[in-house]
Amino acid sequence: MNTFFILLLVIVILLVIYVAAGFRVVPQNNEGLVETLGKYTRTVKAGFVFIWPFFQRIRRVSLALQPLEISKYSIITKDNAEITTSLTLNYLVTNSYKYFYNNTDSVESMVQLIRGHLRDIIGRIDLNEALGSTSRINSQLSKAIGDLTDIYGIRVVRVNVDELLPSPEIQRAMDKQLTADREKVATIKKAEGAAKNIELTTKAKNDALVATARAKAEAVKTQANADAYRIDQLQASLAKASDGYFRNQSLDSFNHLAEGPDNLVVVGKDEMSNLGAVPAIKKVWDKSDDKK
Known part of the structure; x- marks a missing residue:
């Protein structure tokens, strides 16, 4: 018991x-x-x-939000350039049954799906466009994934392309191209500066020549005006002189000629009275010089 x-x-x-x-x-x-x-x-x-x-x-x-980093891998662009990319994403499990039983490794399947879509997106654009369009690639990748990962019981909340790096060979070529472009711009700027300097120097010389020519023209004009004024004064003075004055001057002229070593003078009757105008003209001309 x-x-x-x-x-x-x-x-x-x-x-x-x-x-x-x-x-x-x-x-x-x-x-x-x-x-x-x-x-x-x-x-x-x-x-x-x-x-x-x-x-x-x-x-x-x-069921919590999980971060995941996809390691770097290579992608070929439309123009056959090789670039290396890396991704980060956040995902969560929406259906635990699909996540655990429908796939031996749902996370790895999701990663392969994302990689395939990213290869397709970058493979349709050129290298330069890919390097400058990271945000657009992120948007296209998010739309491409959409609900496709639902078959794994997973939903991708955010996916981001962290970096797109060209291969070392392409990077060296890009650096050389960048250096050449900078040298080209510097050469053009230097040539433009030299051309501008020549232009300014030539303009200054031309302006100086024009100013000199104008000054000379003004001086000639002033001299011509002065000569014209003297001639006008001479003509006015001669017009005021009487005939007797010219006769006296003619006699003085003959006296001066007679005092010279060559005292034989042959003139016409009409020219004899005009000889008196010569000393008269000289006096008026000398007076106008004195006024200047």
């Missing part, structure tokens, strides 16, 4: 231990996949859960 009670007590204790071992806790923001003898039975939410030990097991799946 005592043996029976002892055996019964042992069985009760084992049952209590067995039942107690079946209680599980699913943490917050997780789901539990319950399997009975290896077959999916049900999905349980976060909290206190009971399963039958040895016959059932529970697999926990996190």
